[in-house]
Amino acid sequence: xxxxxxxxxxxxxxxxxxxxxxxxxxxxxxxxxxxxxxxxxxxxxxxxxxxxxxxxxxxxxxxxxxxxxxxxxxxxxxxxxxxxxxxxxxxxxxxxxxxxxxxxxxxxxxxxxxxxxxxxxxxxxxxxxxxxxxxxxxxxxxxxxxxxxxxxxxxxxxxxxxxxxxxxxxxxxxxxxxxxxxxxxxxxxxxxxxxxxxxxxxxxxxxxxxxxxxxxxxxxxxxxxxxxxxxxxxxxxxxxxxxxxxxxxxxxxxxxxxxxxxxxxxxxxxxxxxxxxxxxxxxxxxxxxxxxxxxxxxxxxxxxxxxxxxxxxxxxxxxxxxxxxxxxxxxxxxxxxxxxxxxxxxxxxxxxxxxxxxxxxxxxxxxxxxxxxxxxxxxxxxxxxxxxxxxxxxxxxxxxxxxxxxxxxxxxxxxxxxxxxxxxxxxxxxxxxxxxxxxxxxxxxxxxxx
Amino acid sequence: xxxxxxxxxxxxxxxxxxxxxxxxxxxxxxxxxxxxxxxxxxxxxxxxxxxxxxxxxxxxxxxxxxxxxxxxxxxxxxxxxxxxxxxxxxxxxxxxxxxxxxxxxxxxxxxxxxxxxxxxxxxxxxxxxxxxxxxxxxxxxxxxxxxxxxxxxxxxxxxxxxxxxxxxxxxxxxxxxxxxxxxxxxxxxxxxxxxxxxxxxxxxxxxxxxxxxxxxxxxxxxxxxxxxxxxxxxxxxxxxxxxxxxxxxxxxxxxxxxxxxxxxxxxxxxxxxxxxxxxxxxxxxxxxxxxxxxxxxxxxxxxxxxxxxxxxxxxxxxxxxxxxxxxxxxxxxxxxxxxxxxxxxxxxxxxxxxxxxxxxxxxxxxxxxxxxxxxxxxxxxxxxxxxxxxxxxxxxxxxxxxxxxxxxxxxxxxxxxxxxxxxxxxxxxxxxxxxxxxxxxxxxxxxxxx
Numbered sequence: 001x002x003x004x005x006x007x008x009x010x011x012x013x014x015x016x017x018x019x020x021x022x023x024x025x026x027x028x029x030x031x032x033x034x035x036x037x038x039x040x041x042x043x044x045x046x047x048x049x050x051x052x053x054x055x056x057x058x059x060x061x062x063x064x065x066x067x068x069x070x071x072x073x074x075x076x077x078x079x080x081x082x083x084x085x086x087x088x089x090x091x092x093x094x095x096x097x098x099x100x101x102x103x104x105x106x107x108x109x110x111x112x113x114x115x116x117x118x119x120x121x122x123x124x125x126x127x128x129x130x131x132x133x134x135x136x137x138x139x140x141x142x143x144x145x146x147x148x149x150x151x152x153x154x155x156x157x158x159x160x161x162x163x164x165x166x167x168x169x170x171x172x173x174x175x176x177x178x179x180x181x182x183x184x185x186x187x188x189x190x191x192x193x194x195x196x197x198x199x200x201x202x203x204x205x206x207x208x209x210x211x212x213x214x215x216x217x218x219x220x221x222x223x224x225x226x227x228x229x230x231x232x233x234x235x236x237x238x239x240x241x242x243x244x245x246x247x248x249x250x251x252x253x254x255x256x257x258x259x260x261x262x263x264x265x266x267x268x269x270x271x272x273x274x275x276x277x278x279x280x281x282x283x284x285x286x287x288x289x290x291x292x293x294x295x296x297x298x299x300x301x302x303x304x305x306x307x308x309x310x311x312x313x314x315x316x317x318x319x320x321x322x323x324x325x326x327x328x329x330x331x332x333x334x335x336x337x338x339x340x341x342x343x344x345x346x347x348x349x350x351x352x353x354x355x356x357x358x359x360x361x362x363x364x365x366x367x368x369x370x371x372x373x374x375x376x377x378x379x380x381x382x383x384x385x386x387x388x389x390x391x392x393x394x395x396x397x398x399x400x401x402x403x404x405x406x407x408x409x410x411x412x413x414x415x416x417x418x419x420x421x422x423x424x425x426x427x428x429x430x431x432x433x434x435x436x437x438x439x440x441x442x443x444x445x446x447x448x449x450x
Numbered sequence: 451x452x453x454x455x456x457x458x459x460x461x462x463x464x465x466x467x468x469x470x471x472x473x474x475x476x477x478x479x480x481x482x483x484x485x486x487x488x489x490x491x492x493x494x495x496x497x498x499x500x501x502x503x504x505x506x507x508x509x510x511x512x513x514x515x516x517x518x519x520x521x522x523x524x525x526x527x528x529x530x531x532x533x534x535x536x537x538x539x540x541x542x543x544x545x546x547x548x549x550x551x552x553x554x555x556x557x558x559x560x561x562x563x564x565x566x567x568x569x570x571x572x573x574x575x576x577x578x579x580x581x582x583x584x585x586x587x588x589x590x591x592x593x594x595x596x597x598x599x600x601x602x603x604x605x606x607x608x609x610x611x612x613x614x615x616x617x618x619x620x621x622x623x624x625x626x627x628x629x630x631x632x633x634x635x636x637x638x639x640x641x642x643x644x645x646x647x648x649x650x651x652x653x654x655x656x657x658x659x660x661x662x663x664x665x666x667x668x669x670x671x672x673x674x675x676x677x678x679x680x681x682x683x684x685x686x687x688x689x690x691x692x693x694x695x696x697x698x699x700x701x702x703x704x705x706x707x708x709x710x711x712x713x714x715x716x717x718x719x720x721x722x723x724x725x726x727x728x729x730x731x732x733x734x735x736x737x738x739x740x741x742x743x744x745x746x747x748x749x750x751x752x753x754x755x756x757x758x759x760x761x762x763x764x765x766x767x768x769x770x771x772x773x774x775x776x777x778x779x780x781x782x783x784x785x786x787x788x789x790x791x792x793x794x795x796x797x798x799x800x801x802x803x804x805x806x807x808x809x810x811x812x813x814x815x816x817x818x819x820x821x822x823x824x825x826x827x828x829x830x831x832x833x834x835x836x837x838x839x840x841x842x843x844x845x846x847x848x849x850x851x852x853x854x855x856x857x858x859x860x861x862x863x864x865x866x867x868x869x870x871x872x873x874x875x876x877x878x879x880x881x882x883x884x885x886x887x888x889x890x891x892x893x894x895x896x897x898x899x900x
Contacts, residue, residue, distance in 0.1 A: 024891055045813055045875045058815050077870045143472045221872070264658075286870075301881030305868050305891070316868050324872030337873055363495055364506050368844070396879030398848035404870055405852050409859035418755050418766050420736075420854055422774030422785055423748045425495045426502075427847030431751030432467045441474055441755070 003056045003097045004032050006311060007088065009078050009248070010104030011035025011129060012043055014278025016061060016299035018102045019071045021308025025315070029099075032072040034090075037065070041127045043297045047156035049132060050139060051163030055133040064220050081252035083271045087337025100311040101211060103249055103261060104304065107279035108296055112148070116214025123238045125153060138235050140165070143151035146223050146233040147171040150178035150213050152259050153239030155194055157330050158203045161237070170204040170231055172223070181327050186353060187375055187389035196328040211376055242295055244280045257282050259291045266302035267307035273309065279302035286320035286408070287339055288347050294323050320330075321361060325402045326397050332372075335400030338387035338407045341377055351381040351387075353415075354443030360392055362423070364432035376403070376416070378443050383412035393425070402436065416440035453547045454482050456761060457538065459528050459698070461485025462577060464728025464750030466511065468552045469521045471758025475765070479549075482522040484540075489513070493579045493747045497606035499582060500589060501613030506582040531702035535719045550723055550761040553699055553711060554754065557692035557729035557745055562598070566664025572686045575603060577690070578669050589684050590615070596673050596683040597621040598661050600628035602777050603689035605644055608653045611687070612750045618682055620654040622661050622673070632775050634790025637825055637839035647779040692745055694730045705719060707732050709741045717757035724763065727753035736770035736826055736858070737789055737836060738797050744773050771857030774854045776847050781820075787848030787855045788837035791827055800830040801837075804863075804893030810842055812873070812880035822846060824885035826866070828893050833862035835890075845877070852886065866890035 006029050019033045045059040045403035053059055066073045077091040087097050109124030111117045114304050121142075123135045139145060139161055150173035158171040175181070177191040180197070180415045195205050209228035222232045244260035253269035255262035259282040267275045278300030285292040301323055306316045312370060326335035342350045355375040361368065370393030377387035390396045406416055417440045423431045458469045495509040503509055516523045527541040533592050537547050559574030561567045571592075573585045589595060589611055597608050599622035609619040617878035625631070627641040627650070645655055660676035664686060672682050694710035705720035709732040717725045728750030735742040749771055753839045758767045776785035794801045805825040811818065820843030827837035837855035840846045856866055867890045873881045 013881050016642045020882065021891070024895060028852070042813055042875070042880060044873065044880070045816075048816065048875050052817065053813070053815060059813055238735060262868055298881040299885075302868055302870055305887070309864075309867070316864055322870040324870055326872045326874040326877055328874065337737070337872065363492055363503070363509055365503060366495075366498065367502065394877055395845050395848045395872060396844045397872070398852060401871050401878075402848060402852040402855050404872065405855035405859070405861075408870060409855070409861070411855075414759075415768055417631055417759070418752055418768070420752055420772045420774055420858060421748055421851050422776045422787065422847070422854065423494065424776040424778065424847060425492070425498050426778045427783060428845055428851075430492060430494070431463050431748040432470065435753075437755070441471070445474060 001095045001097060005029035005099045006031045006102070007098040008033045008104055010106055010278070011037060011040040011061070012104065012106050012278070012300070013297035014106065014304045015104035016065070017301040017304035017310045018104055018277055020069060020218060020312055021305045022102070023069050023071055025309045026312060029282060030072065032074060033066065034074045034076060034078055036075070036077045037128060038075055039129050041132065043127055046125060046132065047129065047153065048060045048126045050062070050136060050157065051160030052359055055135065056129050056277040071079050078248060081248050083252050083254070083274065086273055100275070102307050103119045103269070103274065103276040103280060104278045104300070105245040105248060105280040107244050110243050111238060111241055114213060114218070116216065119214050119216050120219040120412070120437065121234060122214055122220055122238065124238045133420070134165060142167055142235040143224045144168045144232040145237065147232055147237045147239060149173060149238065149240035150205065150207065151181065151239065152179065152325060155179060155198065155327055155329065157237050157239055158198055162202055169202070170206060171198070172209055172225065173207045174210045175207045178205065178207065179334070181333070182336050182340070183315065183389055184342045187336060189373070190334035190336070190389055193332055193391060194327070194329050194334055197332055201330065242279060244254060248281055249276065249280070257291065259283055259293055266314050267303055267318060268309045270311070275307040277307045284320045286322045289320060292321045294321050296325070319408070322404055322407055324400060326400055328394070331393060333392065333394055333396040334389070334391050336387070336389040336398055337400050337404045339377060340387060344377060344386060349386065351377050352380045352443050352446040353377045354439040354441065354445070356435040356438035358429045358433040358435055360395055360426050360429055361427070362433065366425050368393070372399070372429065372435050374399070374439045376399060376439040376443055378413050384410045385413070399436065406431060411446045413440040417444065451545045451547065455479035456481045456552070457548040457769060458483045458552040458554060459547060460556055460728070461487060461490040462510070462554065462556050462728070462750070463747035464556065464754045465554035466515070467754035468758045469749040470515070470668055471755045472761055473519050473521055475759045476525045476762060478524065483516065484524045484525060484526060484528055485784065486525070486527045488525055489579050491579060491582065494728060496575060496577065496582065497603065497610045500607065501610030502517055502585060506579050506586065507521055528698060531698050532753045533702050533704070533724065536723055540544055549727070552757050553719070553724065553726040553730055554750070555695040555698060555730040557694050559688065560691045560693050561688060562690055564661060564663060566666070566670070569664050569666050570669040571684060572664055572670055572688065572774065574688045585768055589641070592617055592685040594682040595620070595685050595687065596681055597687045597689060599688065599690035600655065600657070601631060602629065602775060603690065605629060605648065605777055605779065607687050607689055609651060609803055618654070619652070620656060621648070622675065623657045624660045626658045628655065629784070629820055632786050632790070633784070633839055634792045636791045637786060639796060639823070640784035640786070640841045643782055643841060644777070644779050644784055647782055651780065686826055688884045692729060696730055699726065699730070709743055714736045716760045716764050717753055717768060718760070722804045725757040727757040736772045739770060742771045744771050746775070748774060769858070771852055774850060775844065776850055778844070781843060782841065783844055783846040784841050785846055786837070786839040787850050787854045788835070789827060790837060794836060799836065801827050802830045802893050802896040803827045804889040804891065806885040806888035806892060807841055808879045808883040808885055810845055810879055812875050812883065816875050818843070822879065822885050824849070824889045826889040826893055828863050830843060833864065834860045835863070835866060863890040867894065
């Protein structure tokens, strides 16, 4: 029996950030992280081990961080949680008494209720090194690969799996475009350009179609589609989403809702000594305050920095999920933040939008130029920014974070129109053509008349 | 005699943005822009016409914008302004009565009080096409070029002038490092890395040294330095700053202070029908409210969007200058926003800072990785962000704008620590290693103890 100050369960983005934050904010407390994996994967890097990175060993979280920050690492599985005794029991019988506990138990991949999902070589995306090694070996030998779902995971797996391989990659998406949930109708050019990039790279993209059955005896040999067609497949990768891993919390009697472990704005669960963060924790929308199902490593990390700082006294409040996404195919970067117009309308918002496109250099003849497109969505009632999409070169990846800063600070279209930016010929649009500002000005046209 | 609704004097970044903003906000008014140049140069692009762009013709402001936005362009010089009659007189005798006037008359380059500055082939940086063409011709034939001043203009001219030429380029700076005023002591690694990049590119960098005399008879043949040494030179480019062009306003009796034409927070001058913006207008600091001498195209453009929107009723308020800079040499991007620690201390701020460095990809083995370094400066009293510096690859150019958004919204270190970002393996650091957030967390260590 050990007595520990701060114990974090889970070693992915949420768990690691929680432990680091606890260490930073409570230097006199001991901090322990327990994870079940011998080595932890960088979650967002997983698609890239199939192409760019050449293997899962290149995508490991750096364990030096534990020693460097005086965080104890225990590899093992927590089997039970006794909230009354503030005690956890490990698989090997070890018992630990905690003063504060952070649950960052993450999520498991969802499998759709389709016949044949249990066949060999059907792979949900698990964040597990030996498992991913075996998926890579199978993909390396496959002739026909089907990827189910063309959200961010599907796009990235499709593009990476076709790299350096003689393989036929097909991605099947039930919506009419890839990435459609995140970008919505108004930013469908982002979806379209990414789809075109995939096709240009040799990926078969089938949209507006469901997968109805996985074919084969023990091993998958093909898939059946809702249009009646069949595709050959010797491997299927499933990237349709995740479900929270709440077993430990549920068995311990913590409150659970349909999103995950219930937490307040301090990230505290129904037990005052237990916090939760990341994919396992319930969330609300920044905009509506309603439950929100988004699960991203960046959200996990952000919630962890709230939980870790609040362990022995409230310091930070969670304002709810904004939702910021980016991906890149063939150097086309797309990103979105906040509400799409469709989602805003469905949630009772009256919105106006503005878009602007210009070279991301000035003059446009400067080398390395990409066209950068920005679309902003504003609450029509108070003028506040509630969403944005970008499409451009690699700088678009940071621009979407500028947009996120504007959303989180509830900046209005007028505020953004007079936003003080730095511009440079070799790096950005000109001050006059700066896309973020012009998109706000153009939206204002709809809000007011002169 | 013509009667016009809105007249803008000046066709650079401020004038053009002011005209476009007036057009957007007052669709029923006619908008006229008067500039003295036949074609206007993109101001920030001027250094690049000496290398990357191969000539001043490649760096022109696009004049299609006038017709496209129904803005009338008059090329000519305004000679007098009669505020009582709301009237301007042109060089050709034409008289125009305005309803609202925006002065965006810009600035002229400063020449230091050094003997010999009037010699042939000593070039202050004027934003003038035929003039720049002649400077380019001289540089093309020069064997030894001296650049006076190693701020942003000096750095960019030095790097561009040595490109594709058999020329000996020397830059002379009186401070101990290039870019020192903007970056301050704490971000001197930005200065140092840019200096090293210049040296690596074959530029001679002489710091801590003044230029005391320009040598030669009619034409420059060399320069004399404060350390007694002499340098050969058949051309000298002077990039030490600019002075406001306030002649028209002053002669018309508008209030002037030591920075420029006095304006209120609406960008209105002492005459209620006349606005001013950009290099010719006085400014105050966002932080202290004190007069501020910064002159940048991005500031001009921002002030223009305030002036243009406020012409017939106040819509926007100027909060004062934050100051956001970026430049790039050899794909090293450096940027800064807000106050340096030195400047903050000199203005009575007690500040704390934090810095973080990490790869701008995750894992770090993703292709195209640069190390990205961020330093943030916080007001120790209330925790608000007052400054920041970055050094990295091209994405640093947009990151400094995210930092500017945080400054303008007076975000605290805790706010930034839980800032909701989007991250992606191919585009940014990991959520846990995201430099902006970690720099805030590290600064908090100094602000509090656990």
